[in-house]
Amino acid sequence: MANPTSDTAGRLRRRLPRPTAESQPFWDGCARHELLLQRCLPHGHFWFPPANICQRCWSTEYAWTPVCGLAELFTFTVYRRAYAAELADQLPYVVGIVELVEGPRLISNIVGCAPEQVRIGMKLEVVFEDLDDAVTLHAFQPHADRA
Amino acid sequence: MYQRTAAIVGAAHSRLGEIPGATALGLMAEAAVGAIADAGLTSADIDGLIVRGPDDEYCFQQQLGERLGLDVAWATSLDNGGASQPLAVLLAALAIEAGLATTVLCGYARDAWSRTRQPASRKARLNQATHHRLREWRDSFGYFGEPATHALGAQRHMSLFGTTREHLGHVAVTQREHAARNPHAQMRAPLTMAEYLDARLVAEPFGVYDCSLRTDAGAAVVVTAAQRARDLPHTPVIVRGFGSHNNLSGWTVGDHMVETAAKRSGERAYRMADVTPADIDTAQLYDCFTYMVLAQIEDYGFCPKGEGGEFIASGALRLDGAIPTNTSGGQLSEGHVEGMLQIVEGVRQLRHEYPPDRQVPDARLALVSGHGGNTVCHTTLILERG
Numbered sequence: 315m316a317n318p319t320s321d322t323a324g325r326l327r328r329r330l331p332r333p334t335a336e337s338q339p340f341w342d343g344c345a346r347h348e349l350l351l352q353r354c355l356p357h358g359h360f361w362f363p364p365a366n367i368c369q370r371c372w373s374t375e376y377a378w379t380p381v382c383g384l385a386e387l388f389t390f391t392v393y394r395r396a397y398a399a400e401l402a403d404q405l406p407y408v409v410g411i412v413e414l415v416e417g418p419r420l421i422s423n424i425v426g427c428a429p430e431q432v433r434i435g436m437k438l439e440v441v442f443e444d445l446d447d448a449v450t451l452h453a454f455q456p457h458a459d460r461a
Numbered sequence: 462m463y464q465r466t467a468a469i470v471g472a473a474h475s476r477l478g479e480i481p482g483a484t485a486l487g488l489m490a491e492a493a494v495g496a497i498a499d500a501g502l503t504s505a506d507i508d509g510l511i512v513r514g515p516d517d518e519y520c521f522q523q524q525l526g527e528r529l530g531l532d533v534a535w536a537t538s539l540d541n542g543g544a545s546q547p548l549a550v551l552l553a554a555l556a557i558e559a560g561l562a563t564t565v566l567c568g569y570a571r572d573a574w575s576r577t578r579q580p581a582s583r584k585a586r587l588n589q590a591t592h593h594r595l596r597e598w599r600d601s602f603g604y605f606g607e608p609a610t611h612a613l614g615a616q617r618h619m620s621l622f623g624t625t626r627e628h629l630g631h632v633a634v635t636q637r638e639h640a641a642r643n644p645h646a647q648m649r650a651p652l653t654m655a656e657y658l659d660a661r662l663v664a665e666p667f668g669v670y671d672c673s674l675r676t677d678a679g680a681a682v683v684v685t686a687a688q689r690a691r692d693l694p695h696t697p698v699i700v701r702g703f704g705s706h707n708n709l710s711g712w713t714v715g716d717h718m719v720e721t722a723a724k725r726s727g728e729r730a731y732r733m734a735d736v737t738p739a740d741i742d743t744a745q746l747y748d749c750f751t752y753m754v755l756a757q758i759e760d761y762g763f764c765p766k767g768e769g770g771e772f773i774a775s776g777a778l779r780l781d782g783a784i785p786t787n788t789s790g791g792q793l794s795e796g797h798v799e800g801m802l803q804i805v806e807g808v809r810q811l812r813h814e815y816p817p818d819r820q821v822p823d824a825r826l827a828l829v830s831g832h833g834g835n836t837v838c839h840t841t842l843i844l845e846r847g
Binding site: 329331337363388393398401404409421422423429433435 | 596598600602603605606608609612613614661662664665666667713714718
């Protein structure tokens with residue numbers, strides 16, 4: 315991992331993803347505030363994390379496709395201990411497994427509400443956090459209209 | 462089909478706990494020598510070796526063979542994380558039945574505590590050795606450490622079934638009661654429910670007492686043909702059945718974090734051994750975290766899915782409970798040796814080695830589990846007093 319960094323307000327200090335050839339389009343999408351997943355051409359299956367083959371039909375024909383960004387919280391944990399020094403001032407923070415309406419689940423942060431208010435099954439929408447050096451991470455916040 | 466022809470005839474662990482200057486290989490040698498002596502055998506009898514060390518050790522079986530001066534017919538290391546250790550016994554039984562080897566040493570060792578005393582640069586390098594592919598999707602979101610992975614499962618179980626922290630606490634408290642009677646255990650001081658509930662939270666719903674220990678130790682068993690076992694000093698422990706299952710598609714996929722790979726691994730083992738959960742006298746379950754004990758108690762059919770919390774709170778895991786579990790204190794209190802100590806404890810219970818305050822009365826069948834590899838690989842052994 316690259317060195318931790320912070321945003322302009324100095325609030326977030328994260329380890330940056332180190333994209334691979336397979337994952338670069340995903341992170342490029344985040345930088346444009348677009349959540350992109352691979353989708354196979356024969357059947358329209360989505361998958362995550364990025365891979366060179368559809369997990370379900372093994373097709374290698376796919377397109378990077380924007381998804382709607384709506385999700386439901388599958389499960390979560392609230393960090394009360396800093397496993398990395400640069401995260402100490404972020405505590406407590408929430409790591410969740412979010413299930414996108416298109417199906418795949420991904421690891422993200424749950425933001426925009428207190429950890430005590432986070433509930434499995436809550437409706438979420440994607441937001442993007444631009445970090446200093448042009449890296450953007452996704453996060454999910456409660457979706458007001460669907461709560 | 463496997464014909465129940467293999468038996469465990471020797472079992473030992475090395476010094477155990479926080480051992481300054483310990484190396485995994487040194488502890489592995491200590492345990493191996495102990496297990497071979499316990500079996501009443503010598504190095505000349507060993508013609509098979511399946512041992513594993515920390516994930517960044519290359520060809521650990523070769524390193525151990527070099528240290529002990531062993532040339533053997535059949536040797537390997539395994540890469541199924543915490544499921545590897547019972548898998549070693551499973552493979553040893555098959556190798557013996559197939560005639561690849563007659564007497565196989567199975568073991569695991571680690572220097573998990575001593576590593577925390579290493580200079581920072583070496584620690585960083587060791588950390589990078591594992592799970593590098595996962596890091597892109599985890600580290601950026603502050604997802605560090607194994608507790609979180611299992612906490613995600615515990616949280617979901619709580620949401621689906623009303624399981625509580627107190628339910629998990631009964632796992633920690635009961636296993637500490639077992640450890641208090643085990644002179645080798647790393648943590649023997651009594652643990653009360655109040656102390657458990659007041660403990661510093663790590664990754665909710667886990668506090669420090671939900672997590673297993675950092676341990677320096679090795680452990681080993683010797684497996685040979687059941688027929689040969691009759692001439693050896695201890696009551697043989699027959700490998701009656703086994704199974705495995707691997708949810709390789711992932712921990713976050715489907716319902717794998719609530720109904721774990723233990724379910725199907727157990728079904729296969731019960732079928733092969735021709736027994737039911739009601740026949741099992743003691744369970745030695747892979748307990749990297751309290752929740753994994755609860756999940757496996759359900760997955761192995763000792764109680765219905767979703768009822769593990771109340772079942773455990775009723776005292777089921779105690780020595781006089783419905784299914785005495787992790788009777789040495791387990792990885793939460795005796796020491797975390799990636800499931801190898803679970804096998805050793807299963808053997809000792811079936812030999813009726815212990816004084817009454819530690820012995821499961823008249824134990825004839827033990828179920829031993831291993832779980833790991835980013836929490837998707839699982840192996841089950843069903844052992845029988847010979």
